[in-house]
Amino acid sequence: MSSYSVVEYFAEHEGYRCGYCGSKDSNYSHGMWAHQLTCQDYQDLIDRGWRRSGKYVYKPTMDKMCCPSYTIKCEALNFKLSKSQKKLLKKVTKYLTVKDSEIEKTSQADDEVEGHTRPARDEAGASHGRQEGEKQKEGKNATSGKTTTPGAGADPSKPKCKKAKLVRMEKKMKKLETQSEAQAVDGSKSKQQNAEKSLEDLLQHVEPGSNPVHNLEVKLVRSSPRSAEFQRTFQQAYEVYAKYQTTIHKDPPTKCTQKQYTRFLVDSPLEEENSDDGPDCGYGSFHQQYWLDGKLIAVGVVDILPNCLSSVYLFYDPDYNFLSPGTYSALQEIGFTRELHQSAPALQYYYMGFYIHSCPKMKYKGNYHPSYLLCPEAYTWVPIDKCQPKLDASNYARLEETDKADEPVDINEIMVLHQRQAMPYMIYKVLSKSRSDTEEVKEYAQFVGKKCGRSLLLYRA
Incomplete structure (x- = not known):
């Protein structure tokens, strides 16, 4: 098991297109190419607001962007199903069994x-029916020529006779x-x-x-490094991905190549790790495959980390949209988190990626309770119910209510990788006789934080 992580930082100061509101140049972030990452280092990074796409790890510039992206996690052990979530699970059960x-x-x-x-x-209809029946009876008596003999009258002491x-x-x-x-x-x-x-x-x-009636099976296969089962089902998974992207997201087929699929959802910087107090499957990157009657219909891309199950992406066959695969897979993954906790006690949370309050399509993540948002300034977790009033007032908000602040980082303690040697930045400065990257390293140091700054190796040419 590798005990170090190697990253290459890319400062980005120009805006680019936002995939949520469609603005052309109002989305901002900073990123790193992760050559390799330990699972603990990535856990610490996502607790600082970072997130990976393939081997690229990025952090939104929250106070500058159009649609601020807040890291959200659900407390899986105390998760409470809503009525609509229960209804969905019953619907799936009915489809499978009836x-x-x-x-x-x-x-x-x-x-x-x-x-x-x-x-x-x-009552109005019944009354109308009785009246029609009486008329028909009177008509029959009249046509038959029979006459009725009048009696002495009804006995007032007895109830009236009913038809x-x-x-x-x-x-x-x-x-x-x-x-x-x-x-x-x-x-x-x-x-x-x-x-x-x-x-x-x-x-x-x-x-x-x-x-x-139908058989649904959920299989976990390691995607990095690729397991034999992953390799065997690679083509089937890719075909589901291409169908999903072109149908749901309207991507042209030229953007849904195997190369793009591999870079986006297969390649991962996470090292495969195993420990005595960890889950049987180990830590790292996996695909959770949904097989219905022997056919692959959906794939959830997930990372199993020391404290959480992190959801990376979901793609599915649009023909099965009636089963609400997005919500169903999230419930499955919460259940899987609880299962992993049995053998890995520290693993208690389900990370759902980013919560974007200003985007209606992304607010659904707030329906999984209890959930927390990461404060972009203090890096503390705040219950989402307390955050929503602030986000109603402003897209960007400090969520932590105390005066707690992020710790300053001394860049001299930042670890770098130079000429295949790991060293503190202060040593690197002496050896390289260059200070031209000082501002860039300062920016990197504050984004990754003190803990990651001392464990990640920042590549320096």
């Missing part, structure tokens, strides 16, 4: 019940009301049972020993 014909029968039965109950509950048809109708209404009450009680019990179910219970779609 035959289409049975769903149709259930729908038809519901329609028939509604057809029987509607006239009984429509047989009306008696039957009232009995039916009473029966339906009793059934409705019973169904309401059962529904209440069912809701109570569902409320008590955990995320793991709802993700367990198929009961052991049952015969599901």
Whole structure:
């Protein structure tokens, strides 16, 4: 296992196109090419607001950009499902376990019940029916020529006689009301049972020993270095990626090449690491593959780090959009984080990338509770509920409410890699006899912070 990380810093001071609001030159960031990174160093970097795309690691310039990107994490161990999230998991379960014909029968039965109950509950309609029946009866008596013999009158001490048809109708209404009450009680019990179910219970779609209609299997394969299973399924995954990019994001096929796919979602600077107190699969970069009836329909790109599962990207077959793969995969990954915690106690959080309050399409990440945003000035985690009022008032805001500030970094302590030798920056200055990069190193040092500054090796030619 490599015990060091090597990065090459690129200062970027010109604006470029924003993928969220479409502005041509209002997005700003600084980046590094990571030749290699330990998982702990990358964990520390994302806790400073950095994020990777392939081997390129970048940090948005929050106070300058049009759509500030706040790092967001969810506390997986205390995650609480919302009603809509529960509904989605039930929908997936129904798709996997109920035959289409049975769903149709259930729908038809519901329609028939509604057809029987509607006239009984429509008092105006029932009254109109009784009047028409009486008219028809009078007409029959008139045509038959029969006459009725008047009696002495009704006994006021006895209840009035009712038509047989009306008696039957009232009995039916009473029966339906009793059934409705019973169904309401059962529904209440069912809701109570569902409320008590955990995320793991709802993700367990198929009961052991049952015969599901569809088989959904989630497989974890290491993507860097590439495992044999990853290599075997590479082409299938790439085809899903190309279909997703061209259909969902409207990318031209020329931008969805295998080379682009590899650089973006396969290449990773993270070193493969294993430890006695870590997960069985180890740390590093992986693809979580979703196989439905033997067909690959979605892939979640994730990094397993010392304190979290970090979501990098998701792509899926647009034909299965009806299953809401984005939300479903996020719930699966939260469940996976909780599973990893069993063997790696320090691994407790699910990182969802960036939360962009000013972009409606990106605000959905705030629906996973409890979640926290990283303050861009103090680098502390603040509950998202406390952040949202501030972000409603201004796209960029200091989230930490105390006067806590980021620690200043002494650039003389920054570690650099020069002529294949690791050394503090102060030694490098003496050996290189050059101070032309001092301002650049100062900028780098403050962006990565004191801890990373002492562990990362900044490449110097």
